[in-house]
Amino acid sequence: MLSLVSTNHVSIPTPTFKQNRIIAAIDLGTNSLHMVVVKIDATLPAFSIIAREKETVRLGDRDLATGNLKPEVMDRAIAALGRFQTVAETFNAETIVAVATSAVREAPNGKDFLHRVLVDLGLSVDLISGQEEARRIYLGVLSGMEFHNQPHMIIDIGGGSTELVLGDSNEPRTLTSTKIGAVRLTGELITTDPISNAEFQYLQAYARGMLERSVEEVIANLKFGESPRLVGTSGTIETLALIDAREKLGYEPSTLNGYQLSLKDLRDWVNRLRKLSNVERTAIPGMPDKRSEVILAGAVILQEAMTLLGVESITTCERSLREGVIVDWMLAHGLIEDKLRFQSSIRQRSVLKQANKYQINLEHSDRVAEFALSIFDQTQNKLHFWGEEERQLLWAAAILHNCGHHVSHSSHHKHSYYLIRNSELLGYTESEIEIIANIARYHRKSAPKKKHENFRNLLTKQHRQIVSQLSTLLRLAVALDRRQIGAIEKVQCEYHPHTIKFYLRIFPSHPDDDCALELWSLDYKKSVFEAEFNVHLITTLEPYTMSINS
Incomplete structure (x- = not known):
């Protein structure tokens, strides 16, 4: 439990490792911009607020005709954020976690504003949904009461x-x-x-x-x-x-x-x-x-x-949203040994709730997710350099990739994008939800293209690269369970950089299954993977062995 020790001191469950860290959290609210700078003292364990900043910017004072954020208001906000950055640097904050709420969420040019913040200040701001805002407010209050x-x-x-x-x-x-x-x-x-x-x-x-x-x-x-x-x-x-x-x-x-x-x-x-x-x-x-x-x-x-x-x-x-952003960051980065079971699995529970809502075949999705993560792990630091956060996004996309069937079998990958994009996935920012939806969107048919509106909606070049690379892994994972019967037990990946050959060795679950449809599907889908990573994919069916299943 996160319980109150003093006005600005909060008791926190035992951390997984001991290290003092200073971070800042910024809340771009409709009325004001707020920042707290905190020192995480893992030896107590506790975090204490060492600075607060506030500026009334009125992002909510939008253009009545268009609903857009006004240019002069955006200028004030960027100037305030620049000052906040200077304060955070003065306290040697290692990172700034920033979130934007309803005013930016609802403005048609909200994402353009966030992109400008990123370009002008180098500050990445996460757009969060109303429910996600409520969850972090809960965490903030729990940390102070x-x-x-x-x-x-x-x-x-x-x-x-x-x-x-x-x-x-x-x-x-x-x-x-x-x-x-x-x-x-x-x-x-x-x-x-x-x-x-x-x-x-x-x-x-x-x-x-x-x-x-x-x-x-x-x-x-x-x-x-x-x-x-x-x-x-x-x-x-x-x-x-x-x-x-x-x-x-x-x-x-x-x-x-x-x-x-x-x-x-x-x-x-x-x-x-x-x-x-x-x-x-x-x-x-x-x-x-x-x-x-x-x-x-x-x-x-x-x-x-x-x-x-x-x-x-x-x-x-x-305590409120800003402190909740701090607690959520600490949970995500392993600075709190999470004794709140719900918090440790908030993302998984939220994804599975959506899977149930759209009547997804979870046995199939679980296998696809397992294959996708296996390929991710075996190619990490070889074909790609993504970490645990991106791995979680791939898992979510794999579980939900087929949810579009709830609307129609035809073009279901496009329906999957729409359903995921408009789902309340708690624990994820709007940017992360956009990435998940795009990865799922490209599990079949064409590769990501700049002419696709959903791909253009991604906030940064890095986000587009995540989608381009991880969606190819999802394509292979889907092919590995083509008949949705668990025909493949496991996969082994080997990359030979000198010959740019990538071997995908698949092991059947049953001795009399030639996995012909899975092999065909892999061959059909491999071109996007090959183009993305500049490799030649070679798939082999390995002999069935009892040891695989034991």
């Missing part, structure tokens, strides 16, 4: 979306994301200052209507007798807690972690805020710069969520 093995509800009100999570010490049960946020609703629904009665009534009704489905999902996953507390994170909720604390205590508390705000007091604040102009709201003690413009919409979202959930108070947690 003791759950005592009890279920908790978590609400994070951002600028463009609101995440609602139900989870306990072991796993999140419900992950939801709704397209309502403080910046979005302010821009779309509020035109008067102070807000008119008509607009206020509509704002309340709209927020409630949008939240109903998420709340229903959370309540449906509660077990009999459970009454979880509600935890709130991020700017809107922290601001409401701060102005409430300032008024009650007469001073600003050193930490908002654990501060409780009652629904009764929240309703009082909503009624007060709705009567004030923006200028008057800025004068409230504790109101941060620029937050006054959007605080009413955020407060209404929280009020309606609490009312629908039937809770009387909310507890503030200062």
